[in-house]
Amino acid sequence: MPIIEIPKDLVPEDSFLNRIPKAPTGRYAHLVVVRETESFPIFQTDGTLNIAKVSAGLQSNNSLIRLAMFKRKQSSPERLTGRELLRRVNITQNEDSNGDDYCDYNEQFCTTCPDCVYYGFAIGDSGSEKSKVYVDTSYSITGYDESHQQFSFNALYEKGNMSQHGGVRSSFGEQDHIVPQVFFASVITIKDVTVNSFAYVLNNVLRTKRYGAQTTRTGRLSNHIVGAVFADGEIFSNLKFTQAIHDGLGDVKNETPLNRAKVVQTAQTVTSQLLQNDDVNYRLLDGESLQQLLGIVKSATTDEEKLHHFLQEANAETQEYSERVIQKASNKKKK
Numbered sequence: 081m082p083i084i085e086i087p088k089d090l091v092p093e094d095s096f097l098n099r100i101p102k103a104p105t106g107r108y109a110h111l112v113v114v115r116e117t118e119s120f121p122i123f124q125t126d127g128t129l130n131i132a133k134v135s136a137g138l139q140s141n142n143s144l145i146r147l148a149m150f151k152r153k154q155s156s157p158e159r160l161t162g163r164e165l166l167r168r169v170n171i172t173q174n175e176d177s178n179g180d181d182y183c184d185y186n187e188q189f190c191t192t193c194p195d196c197v198y199y200g201f202a203i204g205d206s207g208s209e210k211s212k213v214y215v216d217t218s219y220s221i222t223g224y225d226e227s228h229q230q231f232s233f234n235a236l237y238e239k240g241n242m243s244q245h246g247g248v249r250s251s252f253g254e255q256d257h258i259v260p261q262v263f264f265a266s267v268i269t270i271k272d273v274t275v276n277s278f279a280y281v282l283n284n285v286l287r288t289k290r291y292g293a294q295t296t297r298t299g300r301l302s303n304h305i306v307g308a309v310f311a312d313g314e315i316f317s318n319l320k321f322t323q324a325i326h327d328g329l330g331d332v333k334n335e336t337p338l339n340r341a342k343v344v345q346t347a348q349t350v351t352s353q354l355l356q357n358d359d360v361n362y363r364l365l366d367g368e369s370l371q372q373l374l375g376i377v378k379s380a381t382t383d384e385e386k387l388h389h390f391l392q393e394a395n396a397e398t399q400e401y402s403e404r405v406i407q408k409a410s411n412k413k414k415k
């Protein structure tokens with residue numbers, strides 16, 4: 081008996097595959113998420129916050145400069161959360177072991193563990209595996225102006241009473257930070273989904289609470305799952321999702337920080353509206369059915385023993401796939 085079982089009346093019958101297929105088979109699970117900052121994270125490249133100029137809403141001609149959270153800024157911390165757990169239960173090993181099960185993000189991919197198989201990897205010429213987890217740039221619901229704050233970090237270097245010399249402040253450097261309670265709308269897609277890959281990715285999303293640069297300057301972020309969509313194709317983009325929420329909330333410029341309950345409620349409402357125009361067959365779980373689904377996964381992932389078993393089951397699944405597909409392909413190459 082698998083540790084995590086999803087009742088047949090909760091999701092459509094063939095939502096989950098029994099094993100990871102070699103070729104795509106049109107089974108998609110989408111996690112519809114609203115990410116909320118809880119401190120002062122920085123999502124940047126080259127020292128400036130990532131931004132994008134886009135239309136404010138779907139029904140508006142006004143443009144708006146939004147904060148952008150690039151793909152890797154979302155997926156890397158979530159992958160590292162899962163990897164930490166795999167090491168904790170000895171599925172992958174730490175640097176002291178030299179076996180084949182040593183796996184280190186972007187350093188050495190073992191090609192068999194749940195992280196390598198579900199999220200994919202590329203090791204130069206010696207092989208690669210496409211990610212089955214799709215994440216795209218997500219955008220802040222509110223504009224850049226009301227969603228960031230500039231701090232000078234002269235205080236860090238202050239040896240005396242520099243605060244009396246306000247004029248020299250800029251020479252000490254300034255840094256834009258995203259402020260707390262800024263909301264990013266994000267869809268996470270799991271392709272060719274199995275119960276294990278779904279639960280593995282969901283667990284990572286629920287547990288990851290720090291985003292931003294990997295070592296320093298991370299900030300707290302909390303993920304609110306507003307829906308789970310099982311479909312035979314891709315659904316709406318993060319940008320559309322953001323713009324629809326913006327329309328649903330009305331004029332948000334003077335309402336920061338946004339009310340969390342209102343944002344989540346609006347995100348839920350627009351999810352079911354947007355899905356109707358996505359030209360796919362789908363089942364949306366929200367409200368009570370979503371809570372039931374989340375409850376089933378959480379009851380396994382928040383119990384130490386069950387979590388251990390679950391990760392082993394996921395690992396058995398990815399190992400089997402790796403042998404059947406990844407290693408076969410790399411053997412062929414060698415010949």
Ligand SMILES: [Zn+2]
Binds near residue numbers: 172183184190195
């Ligand atoms: Zn691995």
